[in-house]
Amino acid sequence: MKTLLGILGSPRKLGNSEIAVKAISRALQEPHELKLLRISDFDIRPCRGCYTCLFKEGRCVIDDDLPRIREALFDADALVVAAPTYFLGPNATLKHLLDRGLSLLAYIETLWGKPAVGVGIAGIVGKEGYTRLGIQSFLRALMCDVKGCEILYGALPGEIFLNEANEEILSGLAAALFQGPPATKNAACPVCGGDTFRFLENGHVRCMLCSNTGAFQMDENGVTFDIQPATHEMFLSKASAIRHREWLKGMKARFLEEKDRLKKICIDYLKDGTWIKPSRLEKAETPRCS
Ligand SMILES: Cc1cc2nc3c(=O)[nH]c(=O)nc-3n(C[C@H](O)[C@H](O)[C@H](O)COP(=O)(O)O)c2cc1C
Known part of the structure; x- marks a missing residue:
């Protein structure tokens, strides 16, 4: 049986992130066991930037709970990550864990390509800031095959399901998890599917997910991008x-x-x-x- 690992950024028990992950698990057709990991339960200390892990087969000099999380990542067949928006971005637990991710580069063969979806929760419509980008970056740096990432709105615990449309969105993510590559959405980077861009001086844009640049065009059909992969890619392929x-x-x-x-x-x-x-x-x- 497959193992679905739910990684929760929210410290709030039975909050929106937690029920969103559990709803994806309920909607998933494939028989699986749901394992859950709340990042804030773990003692994860800040990366010291010493780079020792790169030369010691991923062994970090810090003695904390990182190996336990690494084991959970190894054992997972697929991942669901859900995080609340705090001050216009995903709450800091995600980044805190991710900063220790340099040590995961020793395990590319084991970790590469696990299917994953993300859910960001925001309390106010339109006030999610860079939450989607943050969750996508987190999943890419964990070397996942990102099948989708959606923002749901709801401030109070459980509020996301006062809106029935959110159940459908989560079922859609569950269905996408074990399917082929996601269809490229309109107004998305053709290289990585990211949808957050910085405008550059020469009429170009830079994708904030894969960092590639290129021209864009706007017409009555929307926005299209002409972006090519650059030489120093980090997580586009193994x-x-x-x-x-x-x-x-x-x-x-x-x-x-x-x-x-x-x-x-x-x-x-x-x-x-x-x-x-x-x-x-x-x-x-x-x-x-x-
Ligand atoms: C410290 C803090 C900061 C927040 N900042 C934002 C924000 O910038 N934008 C927003 O839409 N909601 C914000 N919220 C609301 C949460 O995203 C919202 O309550 C969400 O449902 C929490 O998800 P959870 O139940 O999974 O913890 C904030 C909540 C807290 C506690």
Whole structure:
């Protein structure tokens, strides 16, 4: 039997994110076991940016609950991620976990291509900000095959189902989970399906999901984009993920080459400013540039 892993960004028990994930599970035709993981239950500390995991087969120097989440990701056949909008983006638990995701690059072969869908919840219609983009980015960085991501509105716990249309939207996501590639929507990036763009100076746009740029055209039928993949892709294919990992590893040699010059730049700033610290760290040494 397949395992569907529901990852919940919301700390709110039986809130909209949780019931949305459970509704997708109920609507899913394939026999499966639903496993649930609330990110805020786990002790996940901030990434230290040391890059050690890249050279130690994914082993992070921080001793916390990350391995437990990694195991759950390994065991899953498919993923559903649901997160509430907090201040115009997905709540921070998603990013907090994702920042530790560099260590997952050691497991591209195991993780690549698990089908996944996302749900963002917002309390006020139109006030979801970048929640959809944030959830899509999260799923892509987990190397998932993203089959869909929708925003539902509802502020109070359970409120999403005061609107019956939301049940259909969630059933649609359930149906998409084990189907072929999603149809490219109008006004979406033809490379990755993202729908959030930055306008550039030369009449071009940059897709905020895959970072590729290109021209766009607007006419009575809507917007169309002429965007091509660039040379340094990160998660468009398994090969590009592997190349990105090897590029990151290559930075070590570059760092060793440039170490002295870089140190000279940083050391000049060593004594600027007065650090405000929590009382337990007041006597600790000021962080230094290595
Ligand atoms: C700290 C905080 C910030 C919020 N910011 C937004 C926001 O920017 N836009 C919005 O539409 N809703 C916002 N909301 C409302 C939640 O998205 C909404 O209540 C949602 O139903 C929560 O989902 P949950 O039940 O899964 O926790 C915010 C809620 C909280 C607690």
